[in-house]
Amino acid sequence: MAELTYRDAVARGLAQEMSRDSDVVLIGEDIAKAGGVFKATVGLYDQFGPLRVRDTPISEQALLGAAMGAAMTGLKPVAEIMFSDFLAVCFDYFANEIPKSRYMTNGQVKVPLVVRTGNGGGSRFGAQHSQSVENWCMMIPGLKVVAPSTPYDVIGLMAAAIRDPDPVIFFEHKSLYATKGEVPDGEIVDQLGVAKVVRPGKDATILALALMVPRAIAAADRLQAEYGINCEVIDVRSLLPLDTKTMLSSISRTSRLFTVEENPRLCGWGAELVSIAVEECFYDLDGPPVRITTPHIPLPSAAVLEDLAIPSVERIVETVRKSMAA
Amino acid sequence: MNEEAAAVSPSQETQLRIYRTLVELRETGQKAHDLFLQNLVKGTVHLSLGMEGIAAGCAAAMKPGDLTFCTYRGHAHTLARGTSIEKVLGELMGRDNGLLRGKGGSMHLTSVEHGVMGSYAIIGAHLPIACGAAWRAQYKGASDISVCFFGDGTTNIGAFHEALNFAVVWKLPVVFVCENNLYMEYTPIADVTAVAQPAADRACAYGLDRILGDGQDADAVYRIAKTAFDKARSGGGPSLLEFQTYRFSGHSRADPAKYRPAGELDYWRDSRDPVKIYRKRLLDLGVGENVLAYIDSETQRIVDDAAEKGKAAPFTSTDILMTDVYADGGSAWRN
Incomplete structure (x- = not known):
């Protein structure tokens, strides 16, 4: 048992799954050497190397589209959209592409990916970096949507999301990153769809x-x-x-x-x-x-x-x- | 022909395959058009009549396992990889024998077993997706490449530019193929684009070569495509190809294409038809008229037969309305 911040729980959850499965790869802006603007991916670049933790240009469509293409051909990408407000610039991918492919292709195309994103207010960032936009995703058939509130749940739900065969939007709350909670040692795997x-x-x-x-x-x-x-x-x-x-x-x-x-x-x-x-x-x-x-x-x-x-x-x-x- | 060009030119066996594909695409496109007029195809269709040279030439230069990403104008690219004509026509007619059992329709043809990873109906969306498939190949050390087809109109949307930059920076095994048919839907592409060649003239912005080819000559398409595919496969990174072409029909079935200047269609139909051009070339190369006539009649028979099978097939089962939203096979969003 150890006390862990919500921020460090993100990295631990990712590391747990990356250690288990070499198909799990991270993609996002400033997530590699910089460790993420919220420092939620610190240490992963050093631990897993440049092929598995990759920085992208500021191109949310390219990065989310690429995550989709990789997922439908065999990888398990975890893409970071830095602020959830930015989901608006790649809305097509989580409104039209990622969630509908399985249905439209009569089950041929599968998109097992996770999109992590910093959500929510309290940081005095103003109207374009503070929104809670879970409902943007909840209204779309084909997605799964989770939003943990504790470090323990971050790890367990991250594992469940990565292991899930469906696309999962994973909302991390920016004002919770610094909060702490007790987390047991060893592997933690939770279940989606459980309150x-x-x-x-x-x-x-x-x-x-x-x-x-x-x-x-x-x-x-x-x-x-x-x-x-x-x-x-x-x-x-x-x-x-x-x-x-x-x-x-x-x-x-x-x-x-x-x-x-x-x-x-x-x-x-x-x-x-x-x-x-x-x-x-x-x-x-x-x-x-x-x-x-x-x-x-x-x-x-x-x-x-x-x-x-x-x-x-x-x-x-x-x-x-x-x-x-x- | 110099030695370099000869190395990427199609063999005669490949040329016969290209001819057969051209005829299949032409006959199936024409059949889709006819079935629509008979009210057997609902909704819309976006035909590639007149543009078959690009699909046939590129498909012949691809290897099994290579991945195709196309747009809502995707019938030709889907068929060119070997997808069943019967299943495609069945899909257009909403029948149970359809490729997607009626869940996708004309704009979403997909056949994963043939490497056709989807037809995308949002302009530009599939360029980044093709990058992702190529990233997977790069990561896994696989030898397949991703080939992404799109129209001239796509070059003016953001995803095009994001994908090109991304693909170059990551040096991905992806080839982007622009089919410039002169019109973005109903508007001349020249009226809405800053450069004369909408894809080729943008290549330099991403450090890529300016590559422009004649889309009506399937051999020229094959040579250019093969060069780009070989480069991508050997770790040389992405290419952006632009082929000049023309669609003989309107943008979609809703479009009578009255915006085209008088004589333009006649010129392309009479002088620049990719099927006629290719047929004449094979005859000039000494292929027997009887060989080509056999391909023509055999293909006609297959397409007619496919259409009849579709007409006879039951409408798709309503049991599948709620299936395959999620991986558990269903659509449940709550307990």
């Missing part, structure tokens, strides 16, 4: 993802201590496939549902989950489901503005308290 109850409770279910998970846990602790409201917090972890069983079972038990989403309001993952809950366990609910999200605005840069926009512990506490009192 995790990270704080059991009985009065309300709070669904959260990535950076919102630690905030939801902190909010739940305060709601318990200050108001006697005992919330169950579920780390959604995987948006595709979606573990509705774990979530619906909790909602049916607690009878209240809150989602905490960093994405702007419209079409966030929480909307889909609320819709499923309303369709499938409406009569178990004691009140309307409530979504706590970033407003439908581009993210501002200044600390006071960005902190106001992204759901905070305070906002989660206040929203849950008021809704539960109503």
Whole structure:
């Protein structure tokens, strides 16, 4: 058991899989000698060499397209798109090419790759380097989408993503890179499509993802201590496939549902989950489901503005308290 | 012909193969056109009538295991690698015997067993993908090359430029083949392009040779392609080839191509038809008229038979609507 940062967990997860399988190769901008702009691939170039850890030009279409071509002919590439905002410049590959090939070719073409990308706000980078864009991917049939919140989950889900035969978009949260967590020694392999109850409770279910998970846990602790409201917090972890069983079972038990989403309001993952809950366990609910999200605005840069926009512990506490009192 | 040119010229056996391919592509293209007019092919088709010399010449210069990447105008390139005519026509007609059982259609023909790694309907998308396949060959020390076909219009989209730079920097075994048929969809390519030859004139920006050839002469295509393929295969890196050609039909079935100046089509059809040019060459080289007539009639019979089999085949099974989205064979996104 060792304490590891989320950032170092990325490198450890990659190293674990690269040691196991020589077909696993890394491609991205500044990931090799420089170790990545977020330092998430430090040491891998030295350990695995220039053929397996390769820098690309600033050409997101070329690098994602190349990852696809390599995947469909036998490699297991892990491509880094530095900031998830940049997925917009190579949108064709994860909207039209990577996810649709298997279906369009009646199963002939397979694209087993992983796209890692730095997602989310809190770094004061402004509207083009701070977005949470999981919903850009969640809406596309053929992709799998995960977003871990702890170093332990980073390693296990990275292994699961790399071993998965389908394309996986792997959202790393920029504001979590420096956070630490306990990680056991040895190989760690998790499973895609499994949500995790990270704080059991009985009065309300709070669904959260990535950076919102630690905030939801902190909010739940305060709601318990200050108001006697005992919330169950579920780390959604995987948006595709979606573990509705774990979530619906909790909602049916607690009878209240809150989602905490960093994405702007419209079409966030929480909307889909609320819709499923309303369709499938409406009569178990004691009140309307409530979504706590970033407003439908581009993210501002200044600390006071960005902190106001992204759901905070305070906002989660206040929203849950008021809704539960109503 | 000098010694160097002779080394990359097709043998007579290869020339007969090229002729057969040319006729197959012409007859199948014509059949696709006819089936569309009979309302047996829905949606759209993008024909390569008049452009067959590039597909036939390049395919003859490729080796088994080499990979083809093409666009939505991909019937010719898919067939030229040996994909079944019956399956291609079945696919156009949405039948159960179709190459993709109707899941892809005219714009997405793919036959992995023949090295045809897909037909891509988003302009430029497949150039980086071909780079990736070539990267895999380089990484694994495999001897195959990737050949990526596209039209003149593709040279004005970003992915073209990203892929060329990437392929040169990584010295990948990939060959980019531009089929310049003078029109990007409905607009003359010259009206929207900064240089006269949309691909060849850009090659120098990536440190590549300016290579321009006659796409109506399949032997010329073969020689140029073989030189580039040999270079890629031996570790010499990528090439960008541009072949001048012309499509006898509109951009797609929706396009009557009325934007073309009077006489242009007649000129290309009468004087620059790649099938006629090749047939005359083989006759001049002493190949018997009876040999060519046999290829003509035999191919006609195969294509007619393929079309009839497609017409007789059931429409594709609706059971497959929800299959093969994910590797588990299904489409489940939740438990």
